[in-house]
Amino acid sequence: MISVEEALGHVLDLVTPLESESVTLTEAAGRVLASPVAAGRDQPPFPASAMDGYAVRSADVAPGQRLRVIGQSAAGHGFRGSIGPGDAVRTFTGAPVPQGADRVVIQEDVTRMGEIITLNQNIDAGPYVRPAGTDFRAGATFAPARPLTPSDVALLASMNLPDVPVTRKPEIALVATGDELVMPGEAPGADQIIASNTFGLKALIERAGGRARLMPIARDTVSSLKAIFDLSAGADMVVTVGGASVGDHDLVAEVAAERGLERAFYKVAMRPGKPLMAGRIDGTPMIGLPGNPVSAMVCGHVFILPALRRMLGLPAQRAPRRRAQLAAPVGANGAREHYMRARLTPDGLEVFDRQDSSLLSVLADADALVVRPPDNPAQEKGAWVEYVPLQA
Numbered sequence: 513m514i515s516v517e518e519a520l521g522h523v524l525d526l527v528t529p530l531e532s533e534s535v536t537l538t539e540a541a542g543r544v545l546a547s548p549v550a551a552g553r554d555q556p557p558f559p560a561s562a563m564d565g566y567a568v569r570s571a572d573v574a575p576g577q578r579l580r581v582i583g584q585s586a587a588g589h590g591f592r593g594s595i596g597p598g599d600a601v602r603t604f605t606g607a608p609v610p611q612g613a614d615r616v617v618i619q620e621d622v623t624r625m626g627e628i629i630t631l632n633q634n635i636d637a638g639p640y641v642r643p644a645g646t647d648f649r650a651g652a653t654f655a656p657a658r659p660l661t662p663s664d665v666a667l668l669a670s671m672n673l674p675d676v677p678v679t680r681k682p683e684i685a686l687v688a689t690g691d692e693l694v695m696p697g698e699a700p701g702a703d704q705i706i707a708s709n710t711f712g713l714k715a716l717i718e719r720a721g722g723r724a725r726l727m728p729i730a731r732d733t734v735s736s737l738k739a740i741f742d743l744s745a746g747a748d749m750v751v752t753v754g755g756a757s758v759g760d761h762d763l764v765a766e767v768a769a770e771r772g773l774e775r776a777f778y779k780v781a782m783r784p785g786k787p788l789m790a791g792r793i794d795g796t797p798m799i800g801l802p803g804n805p806v807s808a809m810v811c812g813h814v815f816i817l818p819a820l821r822r823m824l825g826l827p828a829q830r831a832p833r834r835r836a837q838l839a840a841p842v843g844a845n846g847a848r849e850h851y852m853r854a855r856l857t858p859d860g861l862e863v864f865d866r867q868d869s870s871l872l873s874v875l876a877d878a879d880a881l882v883v884r885p886p887d888n889p890a891q892e893k894g895a896w897v898e899y900v901p902l903q904a
């Protein structure tokens with residue numbers, strides 16, 4: 513068995529960043545920029561007022577000073593002239609500050625009589641002028657190494673970029689295997705259960721910016737598995753779920769080998785997720801996940817998402833980890849790296865007692881996977897541990 517780190521290295525080696533496509537800004541959230549983009553203009557493009565008030569020369573600012581209002585500058589309708597000594601221009605938030613002015617006095621700090629304003633005794637320091645290019649300059653580049661956030665989209669819009677180059681969404685074919693499985697909503701026989709893993713994985717993949725294709729359930733026969741492998745052609749990656757272990761009906765390895773799988777590894781020193789396999793069939797990366805529902809989802813976080821991120825052009829990295837303190841002691845770990853379902857509370861990480869890899873109800877309660885290194889001794893309450901956030 514190889515370590516998780518080694519296995520992840522192999523998985524990341526199986527994939528490469530995909531090509532780019534152009535999308536409109538309204539479709540850009542959650543996508544990954546394929547190349548840096550550059551601002552089309554300065555923002556703000558002119559010195560802009562930050563307040564409603566009067567644009568003045570700071571040399572003219574003194575308590576009780578009287579100034580003459582010579583015009584107005586509104587957002588979208590600037591004052592065309594320039595102001596000289598003793599002048600003021602009625603100015604609104606977002607409006608260009610007229611030439612000659614270097615300060616805005618807020619309207620609460622003046623008394624106006626006709627076209628004359630008198631500055632009050634106490635005046636806000638100001639200057640309430642945002643110089644041109646305060647936010648960014650024309651030509652400033654933007655290349656975040658993450659899926660575009662709502663804030664990023666707002667920034668791209670203000671850079672005057674109606675379309676942006678993004679990496680094509682990786683398409684991942686998800687193949688559930690097993691005679692015991694029926695689709696949600698179908699009437700299961702007495703020995704059957706509902707296929708859940710591929711649905712969870714689809715949600716995980718699509719939340720991270722991929723596209724998942726749910727394939728028909730493959731039955732525990734060589735011919736059925738072969739047929740579903742054929743149907744999966746064209747995907748950027750094929751992920752099978754179940755049939756990965758050593759039982760007589762675990763046929764994924766056999767069929768994949770027949771299809772010419774160049775296997776990178778089989779079996780990883782992790783818990784859950786031991787009978788994981790990965791390789792390439794005809795150039796297409798293939799990952800075989802174990803069937804236990806929690807094993808499949810944990811492997812989704814630990815292997816599929818890093819591979820997906822690499823296909824999206826993001827750095828080849830393991831699942832992000834954070835550190836927190838344990839809210840209660842935990843026992844010694846065994847020889848496999850253990851991803852323990854836990855909840856982050858104000859008192860620290862509460863590791864659940866029930867860690868069986870079939871328990872989706874426990875996984876749904878968890879928002880963290882506490883990572884226990886192989887042979888990690890028992891840990892006291894308050895010990896610092898690493899965890900993989902599940903909602904990230």
Ligand SMILES: Nc1nc2c(c(=O)[nH]1)N[C@H]1C(S)=C(S)[C@@H](COP(=O)(O)OP(=O)(O)OC[C@H]3O[C@@H](n4cnc5c(N)ncnc54)[C@H](O)[C@@H]3O)O[C@H]1N2
Nearest residue numbers: 688707708709710754755756757762786802803804805807
């Ligand atoms: N003798 C041994 N037996 C097992 C070993 C071992 O080393 N020696 N490893 C165990 C471990 S660890 C795991 S994990 C499982 C993985 O087995 P498979 O990948 O072959 O998975 P299946 O047998 O097909 O299914 C296991 C379990 O999960 C249910 N399942 C499968 N697919 C789905 C799905 N899409 N949705 C919901 N549930 C699913 C399936 O019904 C089984 O209950 O092997 C151990 N055995």
Ligand code: MOO
Nearest residue numbers: 784785786807869
């Ligand atoms: O590794 Mo299995 O995934 O322990 O349940």
